[in-house]
Amino acid sequence: MANIRVQENRCTGCGQCVPVCPVKCITLGPRPGGPKGPFEKMAVIDTAACTLCKACVSACRALGEKSCNKDLFSAIEIQEAAAGGDFSAYRGVWCVAETRRGQLSPTALELLNIGAKLAAALKEPLCAVLAGHGVEKFAAELAEHGAEQVYVIDAPELKDYLDEPHAAALAALINAKKPNKVIFPATTMGRTLSARAAILANTGLTADATELDVDAATGLLRVTRPTFGGNLMATITCRKTRPEMCSLRPLTYPKAEKNPKPLAVERFTPEAGALACKSSYAGFVSEESGELDIGGAEVIVAGGRGVGGPEGFKLLHELAQALGAAVGASRAAVDSGWVPYRHQVGLTGKTVKPKLYIACGISGQVQHMAGMSSSDIIVAINKDPDCPLMKQAAYAIEGDLYEVVPELIKTLKNPS
Ligand SMILES: Cc1cc2nc3c(=O)[nH]c(=O)nc-3n(C[C@H](O)[C@H](O)[C@H](O)COP(=O)(O)OP(=O)(O)OC[C@H]3O[C@@H](n4cnc5c(N)ncnc54)[C@H](O)[C@@H]3O)c2cc1C
Numbered sequence: 584m585a586n587i588r589v590q591e592n593r594c595t596g597c598g599q600c601v602p603v604c605p606v607k608c609i610t611l612g613p614r615p616g617g618p619k620g621p622f623e624k625m626a627v628i629d630t631a632a633c634t635l636c637k638a639c640v641s642a643c644r645a646l647g648e649k650s651c652n653k654d655l656f657s658a659i660e661i662q663e664a665a666a667g668g669d670f671s672a673y674r675g676v677w678c679v680a681e682t683r684r685g686q687l688s689p690t691a692l693e694l695l696n697i698g699a700k701l702a703a704a705l706k707e708p709l710c711a712v713l714a715g716h717g718v719e720k721f722a723a724e725l726a727e728h729g730a731e732q733v734y735v736i737d738a739p740e741l742k743d744y745l746d747e748p749h750a751a752a753l754a755a756l757i758n759a760k761k762p763n764k765v766i767f768p769a770t771t772m773g774r775t776l777s778a779r780a781a782i783l784a785n786t787g788l789t790a791d792a793t794e795l796d797v798d799a800a801t802g803l804l805r806v807t808r809p810t811f812g813g814n815l816m817a818t819i820t821c822r823k824t825r826p827e828m829c830s831l832r833p834l835t836y837p838k839a840e841k842n843p844k845p846l847a848v849e850r851f852t853p854e855a856g857a858l859a860c861k862s863s864y865a866g867f868v869s870e871e872s873g874e875l876d877i878g879g880a881e882v883i884v885a886g887g888r889g890v891g892g893p894e895g896f897k898l899l900h901e902l903a904q905a906l907g908a909a910v911g912a913s914r915a916a917v918d919s920g921w922v923p924y925r926h927q928v929g930l931t932g933k934t935v936k937p938k939l940y941i942a943c944g945i946s947g948q949v950q951h952m953a954g955m956s957s958s959d960i961i962v963a964i965n966k967d968p969d970c971p972l973m974k975q976a977a978y979a980i981e982g983d984l985y986e987v988v989p990e991l992i993k994t995l996k997n998p999s
């Protein structure tokens with residue numbers, strides 16, 4: 584339940600906060616103590632529905648700033664958790680190990696890699712969490728890669744992925760065991776799961792991180808992520824609540840090396856009814872494109888606005904085929920409708936880390952670089968030698984891609 588209240592002595596019942604509430608949880612009702620002078624009604628907040636967005640707080644405060652009577656308005660208060668509370672009961676770095684259709688996601692081992700460094704810095708245990716049905720079989724692999732403790736929540740309600748029961752299960756485990764830090768993968772599932780679990784565990788979440796470390800003086804998790812459209816990197820800490828939670832972009836860190844720990848599994852069963860869910864799982868339909876996925880590809884041929892249209896991507900597909908590569912794209916190419924979104928690389932697309940990234944007609948804006956700059960070798964083909972990607976590339980080929988790419992294809996097909 585949200586910790587928000589309306590101060591009866593300050594609320595005038597003007598109703599200005601009612602329309603600003605995005606979840607429509609404010610109404611005007613009678614004052615508990617009867618009318619106060621000319622003010623008959625006051626704001627009443629359905630705290631069960633309130634998301635603590637603070638829109639009403641700002642609206643009412645703005646009225647207070649304009650009012651000549653300083654005793655009125657600024658009536659809505661949200662009680663924040665006290666800074667620097669006693670968090671000594673919270674211990675351990677947890678990595679949420681995602682499974683998809685019977686497979687352990689590679690992100691699980693990526694999280695264990697950075698999780699081990701954080702745990703070592705904090706001198707706290709490194710743990711992994713598996714939630715699903717029939718998932719305990721993955722615990723051994725997690726222990727093999729450094730997890731000192733594996734928490735398993737196994738329930739038929741968790742067989743297929745649905746946000747509601749999975750978040751409820753994790754939040755119940757978090758509330759019971761009190762970890763210090765919880766890291767989720769910022770995958771499609773992990774992004775929604777972490778947000779819901781953070782709300783249920785009544786703590787903060789920094790989403791979509793690209794770097795994690797621990798502040799040596801305070802032990803706080805420092806979560807770095809792009810902001811302002813990728814133009815700035817922000818480092819965010821969560822000082823007032825525990826656990827500190829974040830989601831981490833896939834491929835940000837390599838998978839953990841083998842570092843076997845004795846297998847220690849602790850099974851956790853949420854209370855009866857805790858996994859009840861309003862939605863039901865209808866089925867999973869995968870996109871049958873027949874193409875290599877850029878996510879795990881070792882070689883990517885990517886095209887941008889310079890490709891000029893969907894026809895140009897046929898040429899890139901030809902080069903990709905000759906190299907056994909996947910086809911990527913900038914957002915400009917995706918937004919133009921030349922290739923589907925699944926090809927997009929960058930801040931709002933996928934992060935990739937191939938051995939070879941060939942960028943054709945892509946200028947290399949910071950939002951694109953955010954998704955591919957850790958590729959081992961970058962080759963840029965561009966008419967403009969001064970664009971950012973040409974400067975970043977190990978091999979910058981100045982020229983028209985429509986001249987360079989056919990030459991490359993010819994050479995690859997006839998190497999002699
Ligand atoms: C919040 C936010 C999120 C974003 N997320 C992403 C993201 O995830 N991914 C992403 O890519 N972008 C993203 N963008 C957009 C990004 O800012 C750029 O607009 C985009 O990356 C530009 O794509 P581009 O390089 O293909 O196009 P341009 O910047 O227009 O570059 C086209 C390049 O093609 C070259 N060229 C033209 N013709 C030829 C030719 N015949 N041969 C060779 N070279 C040629 C030009 O010299 C130029 O360098 C985001 C932007 C915002 C604000």
Ligand code: SF4
Nearest residue numbers: 594595597598600643
């Ligand atoms: S809480 Fe503020 S904005 Fe809302 S009715 Fe009361 S005085 Fe008006």
Ligand code: SF4
Nearest residue numbers: 604633634636637639
């Ligand atoms: S904090 Fe947001 S959700 Fe809660 S009552 Fe105010 S406007 Fe509505």
